[in-house]
Amino acid sequence: MSGGAGTHSMSGSTPPHDAWIAVNGEVRPLPARATLVEVLDALQVDRETAVAVAVNEHVVPKVEWPAVRLASGDRVEIVRPMQGG
Numbered sequence: 001m002s003g004g005a006g007t008h009s010m011s012g013s014t015p016p017h018d019a020w021i022a023v024n025g026e027v028r029p030l031p032a033r034a035t036l037v038e039v040l041d042a043l044q045v046d047r048e049t050a051v052a053v054a055v056n057e058h059v060v061p062k063v064e065w066p067a068v069r070l071a072s073g074d075r076v077e078i079v080r081p082m083q084g085g
Contacts (some may be wrong), residue, residue, distance in 0.1 A: 004085075006078070010066070014069060019032070019040075019070075019072030019073075020070065020072055020073070021070055021073070021074045021075070021076055022075045022076065023039070023043065023076045023078065024075075024076070024077055024078055030070055030071075030072060030074075033049075033066075033069060034047060034069070034070055035066060035068060035069055035070070036053065036055065036060065036065045036066070036068040036069075036076070037065045037066045039070060039076065040053070040063070040065070040078070044079065046080070047062075047065070049080060049081060050062075050079070050080050051079045051080055051081060052075045052079045053065065053076065053077070053078050053079070054076070054079075055068060055070070055074055055075070055076055056074055056075050057075070063082075069073055
């Protein structure tokens with residue numbers, strides 16, 4: 001079994017992580033110069049059904065997601081529909 005620390009990176013590769021973000025309260029490594037869309041894709045968030053995304057308590061309009069670059073320490077909250085009751 002290969003791996004160890006870093007095998008749970010947000011992308012399939014293991015880029016250098018000098019930065020960290022919190023996603024829905026869980027601390028995760030942030031690849032250098034990652035955009036909000038790249039992070040959402042790495043987390044396998046369906047961008048078509050995601051209801052809202054906030055960065056540092058500010059809601060980011062969906063049309064702006066590709067342009068938003070995240071920085072170390074940013075707090076990202078993702079709201080998505082849940083099945084069940």
